[in-house]
Amino acid sequence: MSDWVAENIVLGDLKVRLLTGSEIAASLSALANLRIAVFAEYPYLYDGDLAYEFKYFKEFATAPDATLVCVHDDGKLVGAATASPIWAQKADIREPFTRHGLDTSKLFYFGESALLPEYRGRGIGHAFFDHREAAARRAGAETAAFATVVRPRNDPACPADYRPPDDFWRKRGYEPVKGLVTELSWKEHGEAEESPKRLQYWMRRL
Numbered sequence: 620m621s622d623w624v625a626e627n628i629v630l631g632d633l634k635v636r637l638l639t640g641s642e643i644a645a646s647l648s649a650l651a652n653l654r655i656a657v658f659a660e661y662p663y664l665y666d667g668d669l670a671y672e673f674k675y676f677k678e679f680a681t682a683p684d685a686t687l688v689c690v691h692d693d694g695k696l697v698g699a700a701t702a703s704p705i706w707a708q709k710a711d712i713r714e715p716f717t718r719h720g721l722d723t724s725k726l727f728y729f730g731e732s733a734l735l736p737e738y739r740g741r742g743i744g745h746a747f748f749d750h751r752e753a754a755a756r757r758a759g760a761e762t763a764a765f766a767t768v769v770r771p772r773n774d775p776a777c778p779a780d781y782r783p784p785d786d787f788w789r790k791r792g793y794e795p796v797k798g799l800v801t802e803l804s805w806k807e808h809g810e811a812e813e814s815p816k817r818l819q820y821w822m823r824r825l
Contacts, residue, residue, distance in 0.1 A: 632692065632693070633690055633691065633692050633697070633738070633741070633743070634690070634691045634692075635688065635689070635690050635743070635746045635750070636689050636690075636691065637686065637687070637688055637689075637750055637754070638686075638687040638688075638689055639685065639686060639687070640680065640685075641680075642687075643676065643679065643685065643687045644676075644677065644680045646687075646689065646696065647672075647673055647676050647677065648673075649696040650672070650676050650687075650696070650699055651667075651669055651672030651673055651676065652669075653696055653697075653698070653699055653733050653735070654667065654672055654699075654731060654733050655667030655668075655669070655672060656733075656735070657731075657733035657734065657735065658731070658733065659808065660736075661770075661776060661777055661778055661781055662767075662768045662770045662774075662777070662781075662783075663768055663805075664776065664807040664808050664809075665805055665806070665807065665808075666806045666808045666809075666810065668806070679701060679703065679730075682703045682704065682707035683704075683707075684703060684704055684707075684754070684757075684758040685701070685702070685703040685707065686701065686702045686750070686751060686754040687699060687700070687701050688700045688701075688702075688747050688750040688751060690734065690738065690743055690746075692738070697734065697735045697738050698732075698733060698734035698735065698738060698743055698747075699731070699732075699733050699734075700729070700730075700731065700732040700733070700747035700748075700750070700751060701729070701730035701731055701751075702727055702728065702729045702730065702751035702754055702755060702763075703727070703728060704726070704727060704728070704758060704760070705726040705727065705728045706723065707728075708728050711801055711802070711803055712728065712766070712801060712803075714801075715799055715800065715801045715820065716764070716820075719796070719799050721799075722762075725759060725760050725761040726760060726761075726762045726764060727751070727754075727755035727758065727760035727762070727764075727825075728763075728764055728765065729751050729763055729764065729765040730765070732744065732747050734747075744784075744787060745791075748791050751763070752825055756825055760825060761824065761825055762822060762823070762824055762825060763793075763822065763823055763825055764820050764821065764822040765793070765820070765821055766801065766818040766819065766820050766821070767818060767819055767821065768816050768817070768818050769800070769816075769817045769818060769819050788821055791823070792823040792824075793821040793822065793823045794821060794822065794823065795819050795820070795821050796820050796821070796822050799819070799820040799822075800817055800818060800819050800820065801817075801818050801820070802815040802816065802817055802818070803816055803818060804816065
């Protein structure tokens with residue numbers, strides 16, 4: 620795969636754009652609301668907090684080589700995906716790699732991929748990965764990783780029509796790394812306060 624992706628591409632009537640630095644900061648409100656809406660769904664069930672979202676994206680925007688891929692439909696933000704060097708992430712995300720004996724000097728971390736339901740199945744997931752992998756290579760990264768929440772088998776909260784995206788990730792060359800896990804806390808819908816959630820890391824060589 621090429622290590623270059625056009626900064627702006629069009630998928631049908633949708634515009635996919637790569638944003639960095641000040642452009643990320645200018646999109647904070649739309650990004651925060653998008654993340655809250657999408658991650659309210661299973662398997663995250665996130666009970667969103669606007670103050671946290673603003674802080675999260677402000678910190679993200681200051682990291683060198685931080686990359687945000689945005690999808691707009693007639694000017695409305697309908698999807699976004701993030702990536703940055705692993706050193707720019709919080710300790711809870713970074714430390715499991717070190718404990719696992721992995722070299723993080725050339726590792727890029729892919730954060731969220733958030734896309735409104737009505738825009739799925741149109742190739743945007745591939746555009747998200749294409750852009751972020753190209754950004755990682757430009758920054759000198761040799762490996763990419765992301766984390767996904769682990770839910771119990773037969774989870775009663777799981778919708779009957781839910782299909783995990785594992786096959787899509789594997790087709791992109793990613794595999795879960797045995798034992799490479801972490802815990803992050805957030806407040807689910809129905810919870811009185813935050814609780815720890817287990818996440819599994821997936822990785823691939825770029």
